[in-house]
Amino acid sequence: MARFNTKSAKARVSSPVTSTGDTTRTYEGGTGHLRDPRSELFLLAVANFVSQQTFYEDGGARDDRFAALVRRLAVEDPRWTAGLLGWLRGDGNMRTASLVGAAEYVKARLDAGATEGPANRQVVASVLRRPDEPGEFLGYWTATYGRNIPKPVKRGIADAVRRLYSEKSLLKYDTASKGYRFGDILNLVHAAPDPAKPWQGDLFQYALDRRHHPETAVPPAGARVLAAHRELMALPVAERRAVVTAEGGAERLAAAGITWEALAGWLQGPMDKAAWEAVIPSMGAMALVRNLRNFDEAGVGDEVAASVAARLADPETIAKSRQFPFRFLAAHQHAPSLRWAYPLEKALGHSLANVPSLPGRTLILVDRSGSMWSRLSGGSQLNRADAAAIFGTALALRAADADLVQFGTGSAQVTYRTGESVLKVLDRFGDLGGTNTTAAVRRFYRAHDRVLIVTDEQAAYDHRGGPTEQIPADVPVYTWNLAGYRAGHGASGTGNRHVFAGLSDAAFRMVGLLEAGRDADWPWAD
Incomplete structure (x- = not known):
């Protein structure tokens, strides 16, 4: 009888983020697994x-x-x-x-x-x-x-x-x-x-x-741009707004290198409807996303708004902008008009182009504990909890059959429908307190083909072992680390236990390699 050459046999694959075998404690008191210096630096850097x-x-x-x-x-x-x-x-951006x-x-x-x-x-x-x-x-x-x-x-x-x-x-x-x-x-x-x-x-x-x-x-x-800019700077202030409203005004501003940041200062007055409509054609995708609320408040017309929406819905424009997915959530939260909802949903989808369509049954666990709510950066209101929810929801919507779960002190299933908007599903996530990852795994794992955990890995103490130890060794567990703390919640690198990281969807490329039974290397490796 065949013992090894069976239909279910899979190659033992490895991934680059590797634990050393040494342990410590996570910040919440659970068993923390230390990584080699390259792995620690990579997770922190991204x-x-x-x-x-x-x-x-x-x-x-x-x-x-x-x-x-x-x-x-x-x-x-x-x-x-x-x-x-x-x-x-x-x-990595x-x-x-x-x-x-x-x-x-x-x-x-x-x-x-x-x-x-x-x-x-x-x-x-x-x-x-x-x-x-x-x-x-x-x-x-x-x-x-x-x-x-x-x-x-x-x-x-x-x-x-x-x-x-x-x-x-x-x-x-x-x-x-x-x-x-x-x-x-x-x-x-x-x-x-x-x-x-x-x-x-x-x-x-x-x-x-x-x-x-x-x-x-x-x-x-x-130097045509500099000459055109000098010519505009020389205009009396009283004559400048006429440039904005004149036929060909948008082209003249663009030819002189006048950015939206500089336009208000040049006009020495408010950015009204005419000013925004003149500079919008030369604005990049990032600038458009940041200013949707300003467009609405200035009363930008439907025709110009439609041109903005078309650019946000264009996959090449979004790919070139290299925006993190959570930027589009921030824009959705702050733009008052519903006319931006669909283009932002499209833009978010384009920014998640690397999220795989996973076959079989998948358990997706999204960390919504207190430690995930710290802001991503000083200039952002977005946090790791929302970034985790974006990635977890995108995974669930593309998977053949997924259970989407949020966890903290407790845990709960998040409902969604096939084809539903990622932004709409995000409204169903909450703030769930502590970090009992192990309990969430034990409660919801039911012979799934794989488990993905989006988290900062700071799991609390559990006398029954860490979260990845609750899952059979032949089932792949992918941890997506969003914080880069020193200790992880499980061993990684081999044995169907893998860690990847980052605030963009680029890390998902590793999942496809590992699912295909191939070793995954660092993303810049030849």
């Missing part, structure tokens, strides 16, 4: 907004742990660490953490005299992807390590400057509110223009002039 206090961890302590892990691995495993930082700024990480990578390697692995200059350049980020990087470096800027940092920033600086970026980001203006950065890093861009030398000189001699700075010949 959830770390920097300087943001979480329910259990002070912002400063969290930042110190992040920096210490980066510095250690920059020396011990530079290729992996450089890969993480580049991915973190790209697909964690801007500040990647900048801080790159600075700590360079400092650690310079202090240790390390030369193997990706060059410091290369790592710095890899995380600078928006024109204001060279200044952000310098701000962090000088505040942390002083004004002595090493050559690799200067050269990496110079590489980014040549790639990022343009007429429009100069107008948008080179403002008096910045500690480091474009001209300051050019002086500090000695950035020479890109030979492939003959116009860049004149642009750099203009950036220097407007920093040091603004009263005499003149845009270079052929």
Whole structure:
């Protein structure tokens, strides 16, 4: 009789977030499983907004742990660490953490005299992807390590400057509110223009002039955006609103690089219906989502609103915007008009493109305990509890047969109908107190084909073992960690126990690999 070559036989697969076998206690007193340094850094990095206090961890302590892990691995495993930082700024979409990480990578390697692995200059350049980020990087470096800027940092920033600086970026980001203006950065890093861009030398000189001699700075010949902008700035205030309402006004504003942030200041008056309708065509998806309430309050017309809705419902636009799914929930909560409900639902769906359609029976457990309600960042009202509910609901709606459960001190099933709106289902989630993950698993697991738990992993003590131990060893358990605390609620890496993380849907790519019986690697691995 066959013992191993059976129809139900599956390969033993592994995933990258790996526990060491050592245990401690979670913040709630349950058994906490420690991970190797790479796994700990990855989970922290994809959830770390920097300087943001979480329910259990002070912002400063969290930042110190992040920096210490980066510095250690920059020396011990530079290729992996450089890969993480580049991915973190790209697909991971964690801007500040990647900048801080790159600075700590360079400092650690310079202090240790390390030369193997990706060059410091290369790592710095890899995380600078928006024109204001060279200044952000310098701000962090000088505040942390002083004004002595090493050559690799200067050269990496110079590489980014040549790639990022343009007429429009100069107008948008080179403002008096910045500690480091474009001209300051050019002086500090000695950035020479890109030979492939003959116009860049004149642009750099203009950036220097407007920093040091603004009263005499003149845009270079052929700089059409700067010339158009200068022409608009020269108009008397009394004549400016006429530009907005004139035929071709929207095109003229766009050609001059006038952003929605700058328009009110230029008009020196309110952003009324005409002003919004003139600037909306040149606004990006993120700006549109942030301003839906403002559009309504200004009385933006239905035709223009329809154009906004069409852009939010366009999958390519949403993919290019690289917005976290919870941003669309925030917009839905704050936009008063129902005309945005459907486009925001579509946008949310596009942002969840990687959520898999799971066959068989799936148990989905969503953590709604008190620790999940801390804000994701200082500038956001959204929290991990709502992010967890978004991902759990999206999984349930796409699965062939899913039980959707919210848990805290107690637990309860969340009802939904096939094809129902994610945003509508979210209204059925509540605040459930403590973190008794184990009890929720024991109550609702009924021979499901897999279990997914969306949580911060800070499970409370249970004398019957941790949550993942309640499930047979041959059943896959996927934990989606949304906080990056040091200890997890179960072992991971092999044996059908896997942890992934992040605030976007990108992590779901791992589920498909593991379900297909393939090992899953770090998301930036070749």
